[in-house]
Amino acid sequence: MARETSPGRNPAWPILSRRAWLQSTASGFGYLAFAALAYEQALRDTAAAATENPLAPKPPHFPPKAKRVIFLCMDGGPSHVDTFDYKPRLKADDGKAPPRSGGGGFRFGRLMASPFQFRQHGQSGLWISELFPQLARHADKLCLLHGMQTDLPNHPQAFLQMHCGIFQFPRPSMGAWILYGLGTENQNLPGFITINPPLGNGGPANYGAAFLPAMYQGTRIGRGFGGFGGPGGPQAVANLQNPRQSLAAQRVQLDYLQRLNRQALDESGGHSEIEGLIASYELAFRMQGELPKLLDISNESASTLRLYGLDGRGSAAAPGGAGGNPGPARAAFAQQCLLARRFAEAGVRFIEVTLGGWDHHRNIKEALAASCAAIDQPIAALLQDLEQRGLLRDTLVLWGGEFGRTPTAQGDGRDHNARGFTMWMAGGGVKGGFAYGRTDDHGFEAVEGKVHIHDWHATILYLLGLDHEKLTYRHAGRDMRLTDVKGHVVKEIIA
Template sequence: MTDSTPLLLSRRAALKAAASGFGYLAFAGLSTWSAERARPTTAVGPLAPKLPQFPARAKRVIFLCMEGGPSHVDTFDHKPKLAIDAGRRFGDGARGGQLMPSAWKFNRHGQSGLWISELFPQVARHADDLCVINSMQTDLPNHPQAFAQMHTGAFQFRRPSVGAWTLYGLGTENQDLPGFVTISPPANLCGPLNYGSSFLPAAYQGTRIGFSNRPVADAAIANATNPRSSTAAQRLQLDFLQSVNRRALEREIVSPELEGVIDSYELAFRMQGALPKLMDLSGETEATRRLYGMGDQATDDFARQCLLARRFVEAGVRFVELCHGGWDQHRQLKEAHGRNAAAVDKPIAGLLADLKGRDLLKDTLVIWGGEFGRAPYAQGSDGRDHNAKGYSLWMAGGGVRGGLAFGRTDDYGYEAVDDKVHVHDWHATILHLLGLDHQKLTYRYAGRDVRLTDVKGNVVKGILA
């Protein structure tokens, strides 16, 4: 086995290696068991914690996904020339219209002086923690394709999600909980593909809690409890079933599907005790509830999502995604963007403050953004069309430079012109902050070593702290 060959071990080999006190590595270029690289652990199997390939700045990720495409020129990308040239014709054909200024004022915030619109007054108080990338780009201005590319790096083929790749590379720190959780994901826009594991083992897929447009307070993990059998009785049943599975695995030698079944059954059994307690917010203090905005009709749902995210990462979950939909404003931009921002502003600010107060923000990478931005020209009287050529997202904590506006779009916010950051570059940077080399984190599939960034992507070094 050469240094450039990915290590693909069966569960049996992983168990034997774990007995020697070494963790399980599956990186191209790190294809041997190594005391220098592997972490001694009592946990076995695909979710056992693994050391990063190099010193990590972040240990975990919270992705605040704003589905639909928030308007960057109305939130984090200040474009005063839109007001100066309002009404002037911009673009050609169907992809054009009259330039429309933002309906919201922008002000500088924090010691860094970041420009943030009045849509986000609470988040603006954390300006010096935010690294705003104003030069994002993706390939297509269509929701399904852009949403899939944001999550998996591709839209032409089924691929593992960034959360699944993260879990594959690092494992998780709590063996009684799923390592990758997605809260209120959209049922459309390719649905489970955005948090799936595709050709990676099934253990790395996301665990869904709830659906978008449904109150997260009513969300639950199906079959998390068994009212008909005691824990001891379930353990006896599971031991028998697993003995049958393992005998089948002895015959097969290598069977990723069967290995996945064995691991998922064990995790499901352990989750029965841990997950319901973690999702119970009744023990949180009134001050914490107010901090996130729980109890307020406008903010309660996303507040619960954000508070769950803090509880999950604090308990050792590696990757948590929250989703807030409805940002696709082809019309009624002022009303709908105002409503959407009001629903997430206080909960997000509460999350940042809570993480910081618990000394978790420094090694938790918090990300906010959607699949693309919106056009600087008007669609109808009060709307904006899609724009994939230039848009904004921000990151905080986890080793990024706070108080930074990185990259630039043109004077109207239509296209990135300086320090362009493609989705592939963004993915490479996320993995880098987690201590993973996007070129070496690979999986052998269909005859080649596949990675999240395919054959592209560069780490955006200008945003690193």
């Protein structure tokens, strides 16, 4: 039967009857309806997944340079003029009265030259004290921030501000903000771990979540100063395993308990503390299978243990008269640095390792030398280990304390100084072998390249792909953020 044609129509095209056309169109409408329903269901599934697992990985605001953070926190305020901020003028003016400040105010005491020698290291020629002979070999990895500033020279306030941005009111810690913004890569481990945090200077607030949902707070490992435990350290996490019940029996018991918790959550209309409790119980159950293996360093190679100084051979004598092996303090800190690498490798987003004892008001020559000897080899090993494993390029390593020390003497020590001090970064997208900012000729205060603690936080978030002005949480009628209403990214240090 010949096909009908019409003027201007291609004879090869068939003519559809009205019935055929309606049938095809109906199928199209059905397809469109199905696609719309499928899309809506996908959105609901995504929202449900986010509600059920708020710790799931989240996309950053823009491409990040770093995926994780290791913060080496020196509790007490290390002296910048004896470690990383070389001041030849301070040596020349040893014993003299200090000049007036830029604002015309008086500075008290007498100038005290550093008892330690400084040398330039690496191709970059960074000035580093003799207190860090092994870390100095990695000078070209370090980005020294010489213009650091914070608001008050008091330990509790400055320590809280370093961690939470603000010390006046309860605020989430930096690690909690980062976990809230990015989630975690390993659902069987906490996304935020703090090793050996101090009991004072704010205590749990330094790793707390404040008004953020409770599941974003840090998981503490260790019991305060000196309480970390020996090699392997399973005793550092209390009640991690239950020797009286099998995992299957625990699961049955936990399921019943969680049903009660979810009922309480429904009746409360949604309560973050109950949500955090539910999430923490589930995480604790999953951790039993993975965390003990991470805490057991016995499976590390002999060369890795030797690198960190955990092979029992000790370390070189400390300079400046401290002498000998720094002993248990160095061994404990070395173990913690090694665990930090293992946590980073396992997908933990934010790891903090704390060492106290940096408040050197007296006997700074021997005391500071002992403190530095405890961390020199472990930190150098951590940087080398991360680099060898290809982790340093996307792991941001931070080092520093809540403030620095005065260039003037306080007996045979130094007092607090919040107006100018040094912290450093390495890896994670920062320039290596680079010094940014400057204090005055004696080291009293920052005069160039000033980096307030708000700027430090903004820069850390930027390197992780987060805009500090957009990382907010609605609380008390306003959008809260880590940097409050301040802070700018220090673009000059970014590679």
